Structure formats: C-alpha cells, structure tokens
Amino acid sequence: MLLYTKLFFKIVVFSFIYSLALISITRGQNLNTEKFQYLFPVPNSKLNSVETTIIVRLGEAFNNYEFDNCLIVSGSKSGIHNGEMNLFENDRTLTFKPYKPFAEGELVTIKLNKGLKTVSGSIAPELQYSFETEEINLNKTVKYNYKKYSEIYNHLNNNSYNPTNNKSQSNLSRKTYTIQYDSLPTDFPEIIVDSLNSPVPGYIFLAPFAFNNQNSPNYLIITDNYGVPVFYRRTLNGRASNFDVESTGELSYYNRFEYFMDSSYNIIDSIYMWNGYGTDEHECLVFENHHTLLMGYDYQQVAMDTVVTGGDSNATVIGLILEELVGNANVVFEWRSWDHFKITDAAPDIDLTQPLIDYVHGNAIEIDTDGNLLVSSRHLDEITKIDRETGDIIWRWGGQYCKNNQFTFLNDSIGFSHQHHIRRLPNGNYTLFDNGNLHSPPFSWAVEYQIDQINKTATLVSEYKNNPLTFSVAMGSSQRLQDGNTLVGWGWFPGTAVTEFTAEGNVALSMSFADNTLVNYRALKHDWKTNLFVADQDTLSFGLVQISDSLTKSVAIINNSNLEVEINRILNRDSAFYVNTSLPITIPPNGTGTIEVSFKPESVKDYSDDLYIQWNKENERISQVVSLTGSTDLVPVGLSPLLNPIRFSLNQNFPNPFNPSTLIRFQIASPGATTLKVYDILGRELKTLVNEFKSIGEYEIMFNATNLPAGIYFYRLRSGNFVETKKMILLK
Numbered sequence: 001m002l003l004y005t006k007l008f009f010k011i012v013v014f015s016f017i018y019s020l021a022l023i024s025i026t027r028g029q030n031l032n033t034e035k036f037q038y039l040f041p042v043p044n045s046k047l048n049s050v051e052t053t054i055i056v057r058l059g060e061a062f063n064n065y066e067f068d069n070c071l072i073v074s075g076s077k078s079g080i081h082n083g084e085m086n087l088f089e090n091d092r093t094l095t096f097k098p099y100k101p102f103a104e105g106e107l108v109t110i111k112l113n114k115g116l117k118t119v120s121g122s123i124a125p126e127l128q129y130s131f132e133t134e135e136i137n138l139n140k141t142v143k144y145n146y147k148k149y150s151e152i153y154n155h156l157n158n159n160s161y162n163p164t165n166n167k168s169q170s171n172l173s174r175k176t177y178t179i180q181y182d183s184l185p186t187d188f189p190e191i192i193v194d195s196l197n198s199p200v201p202g203y204i205f206l207a208p209f210a211f212n213n214q215n216s217p218n219y220l221i222i223t224d225n226y227g228v229p230v231f232y233r234r235t236l237n238g239r240a241s242n243f244d245v246e247s248t249g250e251l252s253y254y255n256r257f258e259y260f261m262d263s264s265y266n267i268i269d270s271i272y273m274w275n276g277y278g279t280d281e282h283e284c285l286v287f288e289n290h291h292t293l294l295m296g297y298d299y300q301q302v303a304m305d306t307v308v309t310g311g312d313s314n315a316t317v318i319g320l321i322l323e324e325l326v327g328n329a330n331v332v333f334e335w336r337s338w339d340h341f342k343i344t345d346a347a348p349d350i351d352l353t354q355p356l357i358d359y360v361h362g363n364a365i366e367i368d369t370d371g372n373l374l375v376s377s378r379h380l381d382e383i384t385k386i387d388r389e390t391g392d393i394i395w396r397w398g399g400q401y402c403k404n405n406q407f408t409f410l411n412d413s414i415g416f417s418h419q420h421h422i423r424r425l426p427n428g429n430y431t432l433f434d435n436g437n438l439h440s441p442p443f444s445w446a447v448e449y450q451i452d453q454i455n456k457t458a459t460l461v462s463e464y465k466n467n468p469l470t471f472s473v474a475m476g477s478s479q480r481l482q483d484g485n486t487l488v489g490w491g492w493f494p495g496t497a498v499t500e501f502t503a504e505g506n507v508a509l510s511m512s513f514a515d516n517t518l519v520n521y522r523a524l525k526h527d528w529k530t531n532l533f534v535a536d537q538d539t540l541s542f543g544l545v546q547i548s549d550s551l552t553k554s555v556a557i558i559n560n561s562n563l564e565v566e567i568n569r570i571l572n573r574d575s576a577f578y579v580n581t582s583l584p585i586t587i588p589p590n591g592t593g594t595i596e597v598s599f600k601p602e603s604v605k606d607y608s609d610d611l612y613i614q615w616n617k618e619n620e621r622i623s624q625v626v627s628l629t630g631s632t633d634l635v636p637v638g639l640s641p642l643l644n645p646i647r648f649s650l651n652q653n654f655p656n657p658f659n660p661s662t663l664i665r666f667q668i669a670s671p672g673a674t675t676l677k678v679y680d681i682l683g684r685e686l687k688t689l690v691n692e693f694k695s696i697g698e699y700e701i702m703f704n705a706t707n708l709p710a711g712i713y714f715y716r717l718r719s720g721n722f723v724e725t726k727k728m729i730l731l732k
Contacts, residue, residue, distance in 0.1 A: 006081045031128040038093075041108075041337045045130035047300050047319075050104055050133050051276035053331045054096040056112060058124055058390075061091040071096050075133075077103035086330065093332045101276075123142045127483075128271040138299040138316060139276050142640070169273050182228065183569055183616060187217045190514035191227040191497070199225050199509035200481045207243045207253065208518040211494060220253055224625065225509055226614060228574065231265065231530065234619035241521040245528060246286040246683070248710055249657055249729040254281040258294065263657045263731055264532035264561060265622060274331050274444070277321050281521070282363040288711070291332070293373075295362055296321040298336065303489040307343055310353040317343060320362040320377065322386075325725065335391050337362075337377075340384075342515040347381045349438060364422045364432075376422040376432065378474075380404075381415075383422050383432070397458060401438050407451075407636040412460035414439055416447065419520065420491065421477040424525060429461060433476035433488065440644070440710060445468040446478035446488045446501075456463070464488055477522035489523025498523045499500040504615065527727050531657045533559045533587065534565075535626045538652040542599040542630035550600035552580065553562045555626055557613060559587040560655070567593065571612040576601050579611075601632035648722040653715065657729035664689070665700040666717050674719040678703065681712050705730050 014573030033043045038057040041048045054073060059499070064087050073081040073096060083098040102108055112127035119495035184190075203222045210216035217238045222231040235255055243253040251261040256274040259278055272279040276297035285293040298319040320341075323335035337360045346352065346359040350655045364376035373386040373393060382398035382405070398405040399415025408417050416434035423431050431448045445465035449458045464478075464486050475491025484503040495516040508569045513520075536556040545551045559565045567585040572578075580596040587593040601607060607630045614623040651665040668674060676690035686708070689701050703715070710732040716725040 002473050003225060022262075030130070032125040033127065033129050035125045035128060037127065038333070039110075039127075040334050040337075041131040041139050041392070042391070044131065044217060045336075045339050046132045047134050047298075048108075048131050048336075049139070049276040050101040051098075051274075052102070052133075053275055053334070054098075054110055055332065055334065056094040056096075056110075056127065057092055058118065059092070060122075062087060062094060062124065063119055064091050067615055070113050070116045072106065072113070073098065074111075075102050075106045075108050075515070077106040081373060086334045088326050088330060089618055093334060094547075095330060097330075102133045104133060104137060106133050107131075113571070121480075123556055131583075134300060136301050137276065138301060139278065142278060142299050158612065165400055171273060182571060182598050184229070185217075185234065186231075188232065189219060189221070189518050191221075191223055191229070192512050192514055193225070193227045193510070194512055195507050195510035196225065197506070197508050200483050200485050200525065200529075201225075202481070203230060203496060203528045204487075204511070205243045205245070205522075205524045205526065205594070206497065206520050207240045208497070208513060208520045209239045209241070210517045210519055211492065211517070211519045223511075226610075226612070228512060228571070228610075229621060229630040230612065230623045231626055232621045233265070234382045236619070241281045242284065244284075244522070244524055245526045247288065247712065248286055248290070249731050250286075252282065252284055252286070254279070258284045258292075263530055263729070265530065265620075269328070271325065271328050273321070274324055274325070274329060275321075275323070275334065277323075283365045285365055285367065287367070288709075290324045290326075292324050294325065295365060296323065297358075297362075299339070300338070304343075304352060304357070308352045312353065312355045315354070317354050318356075318358045322362075322373070322375070324388075333388065333391070335373075335386060339391075340393055341377075341380065345403050346379050347403075347438065350379050364622065366422050366424050368372040369428055374422050374424065374430070376419055378420065378435075380382065381417050381419070383419070383430070395453065395456070399438075405458045407458045410457055410459040412447075412458070417457075418474075420475060421479075423478070423480070425480055431480055431486075432476045433472075433478040433491070435472055435474065435476060435491070442471045444472040444476060444490070444493070445469075446486055448480075462486075464499075464505060466499065468587065470496065475519065475521045477524065479524055481525060487523060487525045489520060491521065492519045494545050496521055500525075529656055530622055530624060531655060531731070532561050532622055532633075533557055533565050533613075533615070533624060534655045535624055536654065538654065539627040540597060540611070542628075545599055545601055545630055545632050547604065547632050549600055550598050551630075552596055552598045553613075555595050555597060557585070557587060557593045557624070558655075559589060559591050559593070561591045564588055565615055567595075567615055569612075569614040569616055570595065571614070572628065574607060574609040574628075576607050576630070577611070595626065599628070599630045601630065604632055606631040608634075616710075648719065648724075650717040650724040650726055651716075652726055653728045657731045658705075659710075659731050660705045660706045661702055662677070662728060663700055663702055663713060665698065667698050667717055668694045668696055669722075670720060671695045672719070672720045676701065676717050678714065679714045681714075683714075686713070689715070 023583050029229040037059040081098040083096050085096045107130050109130045114126035116124040131200050206221040209218050218235045220233045220243050221229050223229045238255050240255045246252050246386050257270045260269040262268050273294050273296040280295045280297055283295045298321050302315050302317040304315040306315045320337040322335040324332050343359045360377045361379040363378050366374040370375050372388050377383045381402040384396050385394040395406050396404040397407045399417045417438040418435040420433045429448050429450050436443045445463050448462040450461050472491040472493040477489035479487045486501045488499045496512050497581040502508050513578040542551050565587045570579050585593045609628040611626040612623050648669045649667045653662040653664045678687040710730050713728050714725050
C-alpha cells in the first residue's frame, strides 16, 4: 500500500550566497496570495510549527522543468533556508521541506519568483507572504514526556466521570456462547454475548483497554458473533486502538503510530504525523490514490488571561492538526484549528481558566460525497465541512451548545453533544455516535441525519439507543452495515462493548466484557479472512445424514506463507460435528494439510456450526473458519439423489483475499439465463464472467484481476429470480 510513489520527484539544494539585499524580500508584505488556490502555512498566521512544510497550490499544474530555484524561504532569525522541493498531485502541488527547523518566535517570508510556468504555458504570478512560528516548541516537550502528558490529559477529559456497571445479565447460556472452553491467555479480555438474534455475518474488530490502568495488557481482537476470537495479538508497547480494515483491504491500528498489516497479519508499514506533531489515535483514512489522512494535536503556550477573565497567563492550549500525506513523509495538505477556530468556540463545559485546555478535541474525519472533509470536534459540539482544495470552512453544524451552528434541526430538539465517528452513507445521509454529555440527563445514542446543505437543515432520520439508556462519557462509534443493521460501539462505558440493532431498532447482537474496567474506542464489523493459511472450501456441507449414522469429509488447509504453520487447536460449538484428525498438524511452507470432520446427528433438524482452525502462539492467534452444515431425517443416506437437491447458491471466492486470480463456484437449481458479473466498490460494472443459458448443476469459473488495482470488489450471480452478491478483496 503505502509505497512511496510520486508523479514527479526532484531535490533542489539551495546554496545561495546572495545577500539579503539582493534577494529583495520585504518581510510582512503579502503579494498575490488571493491568486493561489491553497497556501500553507496560511498567510499572516501565528503559532506555526518550527518544522512546518511550505505548500503552494496554484490550481493548475506547474511545469516540472521550470521550478529550479523558484522558491525562496527566509526567517527573520534563521535566515535563508535550503530544503527539498517536490511536485505532487499531477504537478499541481509544490512542497518545500526545510533541511533545518525555523527559529522559535520568528517571522518567515515565502517568495515565489515571477516567471514560473504552468503546463498550459501561462506564467504563475509572483507570490510573497509571511507567517509567524510558535514562541516555544511544546510539541517536542510532549513527545519526550508522553506518559506524563497522557496521564494529565486523560484526567482532564474524564475526571468528572465515575463509571458504573449497568450492563444487563446475559440471556444466553455462557456454556454455549462464551469462550470458556477456548484456550486463551489468562489476561485475555473475556467477551460475553448477552443477546444473539440473527446478527449480520461478519467479524467485529476490538481493542479494549482498562480505563484505570495504563499498564494493563492490551489486545487487538477480531471476534465472531459468538464471541470467539479468530485473531488476537497482545500489544507489548502500550495501548492500541482504532483497529479497522482500510479500503485497500489492509488492517490498520494505532499504537503511538499508525501501523498497517496485510491479510497474513504481517506489519507492512507504519506512518505518522510530520512537521513536528505527534500522531493522534482517533483517525486514519487511506484513500484510493493511497494518500493518507492523519490527525494530530498541537500543544501551544497561550496567555489565556488576555482571552477570558480568570485565564491562566501561561496556559497550554491544544489545537487540532490534519495532514494529508503522499507516501510516508510528504505533506501535501495541512489544516490547523488555530487558523479557523477561536478558543472561545469551545462548549460551555470546557473550562478555559485551566492550565491545560483542550478546546477542539478532534476525533473523526470523513470524506463527503463531493470529496471534501467532514471533521468531528468533540469539544466544539461541531461537525465542520472543510474544502479539501483550499482549506476553507464550507459550513459548521452542531448541537444546541455549538456556538457556530449554521443548521436548523428537524425532528430533533437537542441535536448532538460531544459526538464521535461522523460517517457518510451511500445515500448521502450522515451517521454519528452522540455521546450526549450535555444532554439533560446525559445519554448516548447512534443517530442518522439527512442534511440539506443549501437550506441548512438537519433532519433526524433514525436513532438507536439502549433500554434503559446508556451514557458513554467518551469514545464510541456507529457503523451502518450492508443489510441496514447498525453496529454501535459504546466506547467509554465500562463493561459494555457492542450492540447491533436492526433497522427497526431491535437488538440483533449485544456483547460485553467480563471485566467491568474495560472500555473500547471503536467497534467495527467487517467481512474478513486471513490469507496466511486458507481452507479449500468456505462451507463443508454434509447434506442429509440418518440419525445415529455418521458421515466424514475432509477439508484441505493450504499454507500460503514461507513459514511453517502449526494447527494446534480446532474448536466447534455443536457436538454433532467433531474432528478426527490428531493435533498438532504441521504444514510446511506453501504446503497443504488435511483435517477430517465427521457429522453424527442426534435429532431431526438442520444443523449449522463453525470450525475454528487455529494456530495459537504465545501472544497471538491466527485462525481460519469453515462453516459446517448438515441435516437429517429418518431416511438413510444415499437412497435417492432427490433428497439432496441442488439449490441456487453463490459460494465465497477462493482464495479470499486473492492475488491475482480467484475461483468462484455457484449452483443453478433450475435452467435459465444466467449472468455472473464483477463490480467495483462504487457499483460500476467491470467484467462479465458468465452470460449464457445454464442447466441445473454446479459450476466454477476463474476470475483474473491482473489489470485491476488492489481493493474491495463485488461479484453478483443472477439466474431467474435468484440474485446474490458477495464481496472479495484483491491484495497486491
């Protein structure tokens, strides 16, 4: 994924020996700034990082052969700066990274010489402007005192909250649905399924941690709907959070930096904020063009006694920084709250007289349908829409305590407060998790709004909340699933983890932690399979088997790695299915192993189960899941093929994820015109694999995606009235 790719790369080392007089820079005077689409730092701005990158965007592409020595950067204390200059985004964005930091508290002047040409042949206007750097580089101090500042910061944001355990008793047998028969580390956070009523298939991504113990063990967890972890990894370097699947099909999580894993759980990259800022845990977005958007907090010294009555004359105030990166190290867009928000915009419960003030607290970023940014700022009670080309604010939307709300709420008298996880739906509506800290009484819920951006109205469309009401003081998430269900992660509500609601508001799934001190930043559900080792079939179907008779079938496990894999534990829930193969099974690199599974029904019914094929190591589990199906009646096996008729079905492609080819199997139950087509994530048809009359039977076809980029794709089978769609992931 995050390979360093540039449309144009060039390093210019400035070795000027001209005097300042010959350079002819008049500091503090702006020239032609309005003729440029985007400039960073913002002209005349203050509190800029001493490590900042200079970014110039005219609006059309520069001539990449004409920009030698075109940009002059000078500090009032530090003098002329040499640096690395590059063009990005089809040569539209010019960046300059100084080789040395600017001086604290100085005026920096930028000059773009007249005569620089664009690809159209026009002449770029001459540019000159100035900005001021921060008086003290507090971000450096915070980096080297991370534990101290994190403890102060957590106390600042949660000192008014006395958590209690309000989770309901499980209405299920813990013998059936918890993991007490699984072999797990003694400090593993046990997951309890409190309610299970046909939730959406998929796997839930969690990273729980103890709110009262920063040194407690932390785990990245992928669990199924039964609370059985199909993957876990114990993080040994502090707390991890924001465990998710990116649009590229890779996994990401935060642990001081943003880390990326492939489908075999290998760490393949890490990325972090530049320009002197620490990387924040709240958000990481990877775009289709492999740009990455990160969030960071900016610590600045502010004389708050000049801002509010009773303010601290030497307060530390925390601003919000957004950075869009190309590769791992090139900032092509940066946005700072200092340039657009006032400190006094903070919600009324943010005490501006304290020595440490977090007045914005950004916690989520989303891309809107028009490509612009949606930013959630918890302590402003505000969702802000930002122009991704210019950095300008398009609109500001917030609840009743938001001081700059431009919208009228319909069907909702209170709006939202201290919200998290703004997300855009395919229909254009927005969802978010409303913590509701300033509601009276405080309560939390997941909400969906229809936004009229022209008439500035926000209509409440749907809401999902617990009964009795739950109050989560911080964190939390709301995810709309493909079938219309909504998965709610309850964040900082100790013990309670996840609730999945149907569109009608009924509970399909509820999970909690046995340890009531555990909280979880976000809970997200995705289709997911590891590619480290895979089964040759997603479902092992036994068909009809007579009561007290048994049938044995085999499933092959293929090792796709260059490592030896050891299958050392196999689990399933229903005793009607059992494994005959002795463990451990050692599979050589790129080799294959076999597992024999038997089905022996004891009563007349349809059976379904899951086979958890596990490789357990000291701090990690990697597993593959195979669905098991079978049924029985009083007729012996094999008497008539009519007892086991072919049904319409579309199997999951194998392998999945894949590169570059994958096999798709399907069954046709009645003859007719049949199509099998592949679509991209936007629903655009890419390829027709089948378009012909098909007789009753089972079929398979190979799909080759050599010419397609890595990402998520869909394939759809249509035959008569039968239509089914499945998702597949291409990794490269």
